[in-house]
Amino acid sequence: MPSDDRALPLRERKRIRTRRALADAALALFTEKGFAATTVEELVEAAEVSRSTFFRAFPTKEAVAVEAETELWTGYLQALAASELAGPILTALRDILTDAATALPDDWDERYIATRNLILTAPSLLGYIDYARSGVEIEVTEHLSDKLALTPGDLRPRILAELTTTAWSIAGRGWVAADGAGGRSALITRLHEAFAAIPDALRTKAPTLT
Template sequence: MGLRERKKERTRDELASAACHLFTERGYEATTVEEIAAAVDVSPRTFFRYYPTKADVAIEILRTAAIDITLETFAARPRSEPLTASLRMAALAPIDSHEQRPDEVFTVIRMINANPTLRGRIVEQQLQGRDELAALIADRLGADPAGDLRPRLIADLLITTMSSVVDHWGNSNCQADLRLLANAGFDLLESGLGAAADVGAVPCS
């Protein structure tokens, strides 16, 4: 990556970080694009070069904080590791990454739940993340994702379970132990996931 590209990447990251801080401090609706840009000492016009709308930076914050970490962690796990162990580590990775900043995580959850547009957008991101995870699972299983039900089903179950865990945590005003909840949710899934991974291919037709 050249100097220009690194500078652009740094500016993009700084805008997302400033937005997350301001959303935490003032709330999503009360924060303006002008304030986010000013926090990084750039113009609103520069902000719009990186993010078409304020919603786009909010979605990127969540995508980076949760979905990307899950995918990267699963991809990095040893192929010799049991699939269920790799999935558990991938599911817990975003929690471990942000356990020192629960206020920021809660702010992101709260602003998404309170804004139908953001909620719809994050569902789109979850579906995309599910498809990416299913492809990684298919590769691990040596399965054909177009003809085998297992990768998509396992990815669906994991994404849905973790969404339920995070929603439950948010409803407790972040008072519950998020890692404990996540492990409990995964425990409920694990025997079924293990069985799905161990059986042969499940044809879609």
């Protein structure tokens, strides 16, 4: 989503703003009352929209709870689809993900930290995140297979897709645990460190017994 949505048609701007209002209301209510204890009726009342409007924007209560996470992966997939890949693919995926994270609005940091803390209290949200990230990995796999003209059944695109989401998970988990210390730049630094550790991790061997 563009940082300045004035370039978008009015109808699209309204859709985006409604979606954001719902996500903000949901995160505030979930944080205050708990995910399970908050109803969709309370969400739509807080956002001043109808129930049908809610379900046009989000398929489930879980989806609105993790909107900050969705923003990241939506931007990543859009950037990947528009990219012409060159050089080592894992590095290219790192850079695309870095750009997607950097482009997120300033208030995303606070919303993402609140979202990840909320997920720790609701097992259904953790399951939803795992399911959603699996969908992202499938899309990345398909993009890579097409862009690289690989044969069906080649395992490398899926491995690269999963290494990328794993690197993000490791970086994001540490950053959230530190309550976002250092801001977005610290998150990006952690992300690059996670990617840099992948080759050494793959070469790691157990010590020889004597």
